Amino acid sequence: MRTTPRMRRAALVCTTVGALALTGCGGDSDGKDKPGKGAAKDSQSPSSVVLPKLDGEKISVAAVWTGPEQANFTKVLDEFEKRTGATVTFVPAQDPIVNFLGTKVAGGQPPDVAMIPQVGAVQQAVAKKWAKPVGPEAKAQLSKNYAKVWQDLGAVDGTQYGVYFKAANKSLVWYNAQAFENAGASEPKTWKDFLTTAETISASGVTPVSVAGADGWTLTDWFENVYLSQAGPEKYDQLAKHEIKWTDPSVKDALTTLAELFGKPALIAGGADGALQTEFPASVTQTFTGGDQPKGAMVFEGDFVSINIAQTEAKIGTDAKVFPFPAVGADAPVVTGGDAAVALKDSKGAQALLTWLASTDAARIWAEAGGFISPNKSLDAAAYPNDVQREMAQALVAAGDDVRFDMSDQAPQSFGGTPGKGEWKTLQDFLKNPKDIAGTQAKLESDAAKAYKS
Numbered sequence: 001m002r003t004t005p006r007m008r009r010a011a012l013v014c015t016t017v018g019a020l021a022l023t024g025c026g027g028d029s030d031g032k033d034k035p036g037k038g039a040a041k042d043s044q045s046p047s048s049v050v051l052p053k054l055d056g057e058k059i060s061v062a063a064v065w066t067g068p069e070q071a072n073f074t075k076v077l078d079e080f081e082k083r084t085g086a087t088v089t090f091v092p093a094q095d096p097i098v099n100f101l102g103t104k105v106a107g108g109q110p111p112d113v114a115m116i117p118q119v120g121a122v123q124q125a126v127a128k129k130w131a132k133p134v135g136p137e138a139k140a141q142l143s144k145n146y147a148k149v150w151q152d153l154g155a156v157d158g159t160q161y162g163v164y165f166k167a168a169n170k171s172l173v174w175y176n177a178q179a180f181e182n183a184g185a186s187e188p189k190t191w192k193d194f195l196t197t198a199e200t201i202s203a204s205g206v207t208p209v210s211v212a213g214a215d216g217w218t219l220t221d222w223f224e225n226v227y228l229s230q231a232g233p234e235k236y237d238q239l240a241k242h243e244i245k246w247t248d249p250s251v252k253d254a255l256t257t258l259a260e261l262f263g264k265p266a267l268i269a270g271g272a273d274g275a276l277q278t279e280f281p282a283s284v285t286q287t288f289t290g291g292d293q294p295k296g297a298m299v300f301e302g303d304f305v306s307i308n309i310a311q312t313e314a315k316i317g318t319d320a321k322v323f324p325f326p327a328v329g330a331d332a333p334v335v336t337g338g339d340a341a342v343a344l345k346d347s348k349g350a351q352a353l354l355t356w357l358a359s360t361d362a363a364r365i366w367a368e369a370g371g372f373i374s375p376n377k378s379l380d381a382a383a384y385p386n387d388v389q390r391e392m393a394q395a396l397v398a399a400g401d402d403v404r405f406d407m408s409d410q411a412p413q414s415f416g417g418t419p420g421k422g423e424w425k426t427l428q429d430f431l432k433n434p435k436d437i438a439g440t441q442a443k444l445e446s447d448a449a450k451a452y453k454s
Contacts, residue, residue: 049141049359052352055085059349062091062101063115063339067281068307072369073115079365080356086349096418098124101344105130112350115339116162118409118417119153122340126156132343134160135351141358145378149401154340162340165357166366167375169392170221170302170406171325171334174309176287177318179206179297187323191226194326195260198267201297209261210296211268212283213275213431216424218301220408220416221335223427225300225325227254228333233404240407242452246444252437257328259434269296272432284308288320300325302337303392307371316388336396337406338375367393415451422447 065073070090077088091111093100098121104110110130116122125131134142139160142151146164154162173194180186183204188194198208212218228236231250238244239251265271269286270278278286284305286295289312299305306316314320324332341357343350356362363374367383373393384390396403408416408423415422423444430440 049355049361050137051080051084051356052348053085054349054352057084057086057347057349058089059086059113059347059353060089060091060111061113061115061341061353062093062097062104062111064093064095064097064117065115066092068310068371069304072366072371075369076357076362076365079362080353083356084352086352088353096413097121098413101125101130102128105344110344112343112345112347113353114342114344115165116342117337117339118411118413119340119405120409120411120416121413122154122162122342123156124413125342125344126159126161130344131161132346132350134163134343134354138163138351138354138358141355145358145360145376147375147377147397147400147403149403150338150375153338153405162342163354163358164338164340164375165362167336167338167373167396168302168304169334169373169396170337171225171332172302172305172322172392173298173300173325174284174287174305174320174322175298176294176296176314177321178292179204179294180321182206182292183297185297187321188326189332191229191257191260191326191328198261198298202267206293206297207269207295208267208297209269210278210283210287210299211275211431212278212280212299212301213272213428214277214279216419216428217408217417218280218283219427219431220423221302221406222258222300223254224335224407225333226257226328227251227407228335228404229325229328229331230254230257232329236404236407240410242411242448246448247441251441251444254328255430255434255437255440258430259437262431262434275431276428281308281311285312288312288314303373303389304371306389310370316386322388334395334399335406336399336403337409411448412451412454414454415448422451 061077063073074090081088097116101110101114116125142163150164154160154164179201183201185197185200188197201208230253235250261267268275283299285308287299288294288309309316309320326332341354343354360376360378363376363379364383366372367374367379368385370385373396375396377397381390381394384393418424426440426443
């Protein structure tokens with residue numbers, strides 16, 4: 001039986017995108033490694049990483065990434081192969097990844113390493129005794145390159161298990177610049193201004209907000225940003241740990257605020273029914289296609305939206321722009337998430353890969369490819385391909401230990417990370433019927449209580 005997961009503190013960065021100095025992002029983006037025989041090392045990088053010779057060793061890595069994310073991660077793995085002589089196989093995984101890994105473990109074929117996208121899922125893997133502790137070489141890279149909060153997020157009961165390779169700033173609203181210009185709209189700073197902006201755009205003949213209702217995780221992000229800004233970080237921590245119930249008045253307040261948008265179908269592309277059939281990639285692409293008559297003028301989600309924008313003809317910084325999630329309370333929220341590499345086999349190859357993923361060299365490869373933010377504080381911000389991503393990455397690094405992590409990713413996966421169940425399903429029902437706030441709270445609390453006891 002799995003023990004109750006030990007919840008981690010989530011992340012709040014009270015900052016604005018674009019108002020950041022180039023601090024805390026030291027590193028040399030020009031230091032390129034050339035693979036050689038045996039140990040490989042980058043003598044120019046401030047985060048030089050030494051990898052063992054692994055000729056002939058086969059390593060498998062499981063992740064839920066598809067499309068451009070999988071392709072960019074493969075570039076990172078390719079460089080590891082060049083430096084070590086190992087052969088690395090990418091294993092496509094399904095959500096929820098804990099269920100996928102459970103099947104693999106039961107069949108005696110777990111991957112060497114899994115990229116796990118929820119803190120709660122990492123804790124679950126440890127509780128089930130699947131995860132292997134991080135070795136000294138990877139721990140040295142973590143100590144050198146990561147703020148303590150990111151090390152703590154990958155630890156359970158004081159033992160390091162996870163290496164957070166990919167992070168996310170999940171508090172951004174991306175918008176179609178032409179649609180804003182045509183409507184005479186400007187970037188809103190507060191939730192009240194956001195709703196006014198939406199009405200202004202609607203009056204211009206364009207539906208203002210694209211919502212990926214088919215993917216329940218996006219709705220948890222909507223709730224978390226509103227809740228964090230409105231209720232504050234202390235309440236956020238309490239709800240994340242289920243120290244207060246989902247029937248708490250603070251949850252009612254956040255749902256009431258969210259209903260100010262969800263309760264107006266004319267402001268949402270396709271209305272509630274259309275949104276519930278819209279998956280995340282489509283929610284982005286429909287915002288940046290169709291010329292000056294897109295299906296939606298704005299789409300909320302993290303920095304990774306840039307990957308999907310790249311599938312359109314829109315150019316980030318000109319056609320596609322971004323502003324921080326509007327402040328509901330005193331401060332604008334920034335929620336962060338991330339993917340941790342966890343070894344499921346205690347092998348030389350698995351530990352070497354964790355060491356590689358904790359290095360600046362590995363982070364640089366994906367950073368240069370785009371659609372990626374690294375919590376690695378040693379990575380030179382110049383590695384990012386544009387100012388938008390550079391500023392988002394700087395915000396994350398500048399936050400240091402003052403970060404709070406995605407709430408649903410901290411929860412037991414049955415509540416916070418399973419399609420068609422728990423928080424995902426209940427918030428989809430709420431999108432369809434935002435008047436039923438009391439019923440939504442009751443269902444959230446019922447599901448949470450069961451999940452946290454199991």
